[in-house]
Amino acid sequence: MSALILDGKALAKSREQQLHAAVKKFQDGGGLQPVLATILVGDDPSSATYVQMKVNACARVGMGSRFISLPASTTTDQLLEKIDQLNNDTEVCGILLQHPVPEQIDERACFDAIAIEKDVDGVTTQGFGLMAMGEPAFGSATPAGIMTLLKHYDVEISGKHAVVLGRSPILGKPMAAMLLNANATVTICHSRTQNLAALVAQADIVVGAVGQPELIKADWIKDGAVVVDAGYHAGGVGDIEKTGLQERVAALTPVPGGVGPMTINALISHTLESAQRLELSTVHPNTVE
Ligand SMILES: NC(=O)C1=CN([C@@H]2O[C@H](COP(=O)(O)OP(=O)(O)OC[C@H]3O[C@@H](n4cnc5c(N)ncnc54)[C@H](OP(=O)(O)O)[C@@H]3O)[C@@H](O)[C@H]2O)C=CC1
Numbered sequence: 001m002s003a004l005i006l007d008g009k010a011l012a013k014s015r016e017q018q019l020h021a022a023v024k025k026f027q028d029g030g031g032l033q034p035v036l037a038t039i040l041v042g043d044d045p046s047s048a049t050y051v052q053m054k055v056n057a058c059a060r061v062g063m064g065s066r067f068i069s070l071p072a073s074t075t076t077d078q079l080l081e082k083i084d085q086l087n088n089d090t091e092v093c094g095i096l097l098q099h100p101v102p103e104q105i106d107e108r109a110c111f112d113a114i115a116i117e118k119d120v121d122g123v124t125t126q127g128f129g130l131m132a133m134g135e136p137a138f139g140s141a142t143p144a145g146i147m148t149l150l151k152h153y154d155v156e157i158s159g160k161h162a163v164v165l166g167r168s169p170i171l172g173k174p175m176a177a178m179l180l181n182a183n184a185t186v187t188i189c190h191s192r193t194q195n196l197a198a199l200v201a202q203a204d205i206v207v208g209a210v211g212q213p214e215l216i217k218a219d220w221i222k223d224g225a226v227v228v229d230a231g232y233h234a235g236g237v238g239d240i241e242k243t244g245l246q247e248r249v250a251a252l253t254p255v256p257g258g259v260g261p262m263t264i265n266a267l268i269s270h271t272l273e274s275a276q277r278l279e280l281s282t283v284h285p286n287t288v289e
């Protein structure tokens with residue numbers, strides 16, 4: 001057996017072509033160019049690279065972006081003020097606050113200050129709650145991208161045992177909720193979990209999101225499983241060790257070229273959707289009924 005490669009890079013590329021056409025159609029119909037605002041606080045080089053990738057993706061599909069760079073010494077109040085400005089800026093339809101922010105900032109308060117209709121990265125408490133309840137909201141970008149990838153490749157989720165390793169607010173926790181909504185039986189593991197290996201061995205679907213290079217060992221994973229690696233570390237290494245997996249699992253995401261490109265794709269898809277919704281809710285002063 002040779003595993004099906006869940007090629008996020010290729011899928012994101014073809015979805016970008018569709019998005020490009022949809023953005024053009026939206027603007028031809030009189031819509032304003034969708035604009036994503038990205039906020040980067042501090043000067044962490046890898047965060048700067050991720051934000052740049054998001055800005056580039058907007059440009060590729062014909063969307064606008066607004067890049068806001070704030071100093072590492074920014075306070076919670078200053079960041080809240082910036083978010084408030086963007087909430088009230090009628091040109092901006094999506095807001096992304098790059099995680100992590102410097103430690104003096106209350107990240108949760110800042111995420112929650114993002115207006116729900118502009119929360120295209122799915123980071124607000126309200127957005128998470130709606131998504132978890134199966135109500136309309138933009139899901140967190142990385143798990144939303146993973147769900148799109150699994151759906152595209154017809155990976156069966158209903159009734160399967162999914163083991164999610166990691167419970168962070170923007171990855172593990174929303175991932176578990178999305179899989180549950182898709183009728184998986186879900187186990188969530190974290191740093192206090194005992195018998196990690198035994199739990200992973202039961203998984204039909206494994207999602208690695210622990211932030212530790214190759215912490216999840218190949219020999220924990222059962223034959224025929226679907227392996228999703230959200231981890232991303234220097235040298236093209238994920239959170240899951242891949243040795244020998246290709247020959248015995250059903251499907252697997254490569255690192256790079258798997259989850260990463262789908263995260264960005266989810267974000268820009270949500271931004272167009274937000275533009276379309278905001279347009280619908282806007283009363284045009286010069287529209288004659
Ligand atoms: N490709 C993409 O688009 C993205 C990739 N990432 C990558 O995904 C990974 C996870 O990111 P993120 O969720 O933000 O990370 P966080 O550091 O916020 O969360 C890590 C989670 O893993 C758990 N964990 C840590 N160590 C262990 C362990 N030894 N055993 C079991 N669980 C453990 C933690 O548990 P506890 O809660 O108990 O502390 C925590 O819930 C990283 O590699 C990151 O680079 C992240 C975002 C997007």
Ligand SMILES: Nc1nc(=O)c2c([nH]1)NC[C@@H]1CN(c3ccc(C(=O)N[C@@H](CCC(=O)O)C(=O)O)cc3)C=[N+]21
Binds near residue numbers: 050096121259262
């Ligand atoms: N609020 C917030 N939302 C995020 O979605 C978010 C965040 N903060 N903070 C940091 C992480 C990280 N992240 C990545 C996105 C794309 C790739 C990606 O596209 N990687 C390429 C590799 C690109 C290359 O190295 O050339 C790949 O996996 O193929 C990686 C990582 C989003 N994050």
